[in-house]
Amino acid sequence: MSFLIGWLNQERRRKKFMLEAVVISEKDIEKLSERIYETHGYDFRGYAQASYKRRIHNVHFKLKCKNIQELSDKILNGRNLFDSFLAALSVPVTDMFRDPIFFRGLKTHVLPHLKSYPFFKIWHAGCATGEEVYSLAIFLQEAGLLQRAMIYATDFNPNALSRAKSGVIHKKDFNKSQINYKLAGGMKDLSHYGAFKNGDFVFEEQLREKMTFASHNLVQDGSFGVMNLILCRNTLIYFGKRVQMRVLRLFNDSLVHRGIFCLGFKESLDCIDEEQHFETWLLNEKIYKKRIRVKI
Numbered sequence: 585m586s587f588l589i590g591w592l593n594q595e596r597r598r599k600k601f602m603l604e605a606v607v608i609s610e611k612d613i614e615k616l617s618e619r620i621y622e623t624h625g626y627d628f629r630g631y632a633q634a635s636y637k638r639r640i641h642n643v644h645f646k647l648k649c650k651n652i653q654e655l656s657d658k659i660l661n662g663r664n665l666f667d668s669f670l671a672a673l674s675v676p677v678t679d680m681f682r683d684p685i686f687f688r689g690l691k692t693h694v695l696p697h698l699k700s701y702p703f704f705k706i707w708h709a710g711c712a713t714g715e716e717v718y719s720l721a722i723f724l725q726e727a728g729l730l731q732r733a734m735i736y737a738t739d740f741n742p743n744a745l746s747r748a749k750s751g752v753i754h755k756k757d758f759n760k761s762q763i764n765y766k767l768a769g770g771m772k773d774l775s776h777y778g779a780f781k782n783g784d785f786v787f788e789e790q791l792r793e794k795m796t797f798a799s800h801n802l803v804q805d806g807s808f809g810v811m812n813l814i815l816c817r818n819t820l821i822y823f824g825k826r827v828q829m830r831v832l833r834l835f836n837d838s839l840v841h842r843g844i845f846c847l848g849f850k851e852s853l854d855c856i857d858e859e860q861h862f863e864t865w866l867l868n869e870k871i872y873k874k875r876i877r878v879k880i
C-alpha cells in the first residue's frame with residue numbers, strides 16, 4: 585500500500601514538473617489564438633487567461649508536445665486533433681438540476697410568470713450536454729407549460745451538442761440526478777420521464793419535441809431570436825471582461841420587454857452597466873429581468 589502511495593506521489597510530482605517545465609508565455613498564447621482564428625475560425629482571443637492557459641497546458645501535455653510550436657502545428661494541421669483541442673477547451677461539465685436552489689426558484693417564480701404568455705421562447709446558451717435543458721423541460725411539463733414553449737439550446741462544442749440531442753443520462757449519474765430533482769422540488773420519480781436502455785437512462789420523445797439544438801458561438805455569432813427567458817449559466821466565467829460585456833449585451837438585445845435572464849452562481853453582471861440593462865429579480869438564484877430603458 586505504502587509503495588502504491590509513494591508511486592502515485594512520484595507520478596503526481598513528475599506530471600507537475602512536466603507541466604511547469606514547458607513555459608508557455610502570454611505572447612505564445614496570443615499567437616496561438618490568432619492562428620486558430622485564422623485557420624479554424626474559432627475566436628479564443630477574449631477568453632479569461634488563467635483557465636484558458638491551464639487548458640492549453642493540459643492539451644500540450646496530453647499530445648506530448650515539446651514546445652508551443654509543435655502544439656500549434658499539430659492542432660492547426662489536422663481537423664481531428666483540432667476537434668479534441670476544442671473539446672478540451674470547452675469544459676462541458678453540467679448536471680441535471682444543477683444547483684437545485686436555482687431550479688426551485690425557476691419553478692416557484694419564473695414558471696408562474698411564463699404562464700401569463702400563450703406562447704414563449706427559451707434559449708439555453710452554453711447548454712453543454714443538455715442536462716439543464718431536460719431539467720427545465722421536466723418542470724415545464726409538470727406545470728402544464730411544455731406545449732406552449734419553444735426551446736433553443738446552443739453550444740459551440742459539436743460533441744457536447746450531439747450528446748445533448750440524444751437525451752441520455754449515464755447510469756452512474758442517475759442517482760445524483762434523482763436527488764437534485766427532489767431537492768429542486770420535483771414531485772415524481774425521474775424515471776417517469778424516460779426508460780433505461782442498455783444500462784443508461786434515455787429521456788422520452790415527448791420531452792424532446794419542443795427542443796432545437798444548434799451550434800452557436802457566443803463570442804462571434806449574433807442574436808438567436810427574441811426570447812422570453814435566457815439561461816446562460818457557468819459559461820461567461822470562461823470569458824474575459826470584454827467578451828462578457830459583448831455577450832451580456834447580446835442577451836439583453838435578445839430578450840422581450842421584461843424578459844428573464846439567468847446566470848451561474850459564480851458569475852455576475854459586474855462588467856456591464858447593470859442599471860441600464862438588467863434588474864435583480866431573485867438575488868440568491870441570480871435571476872434578473874430586462875430593465876425598462878427610459879429614453880430622455
Ligand SMILES: C[S@@+](CC[C@H](N)C(=O)[O-])C[C@H]1O[C@@H](n2cnc3c(N)ncnc32)[C@H](O)[C@@H]1O
Nearest residue numbers: 674676678710712740741801802803817818819
Ligand atoms: C460548464 S458548461 C455549462 C453548462 C450548463 N449551462 C450548466 O450550467 O450546467 C460551459 C459550456 O459553455 C460552452 N462554451 C464555451 N465557450 C463558448 C462559446 N464561445 N460559445 C458557445 N458556447 C461556449 C462550452 O462548450 C460548455 O459546454
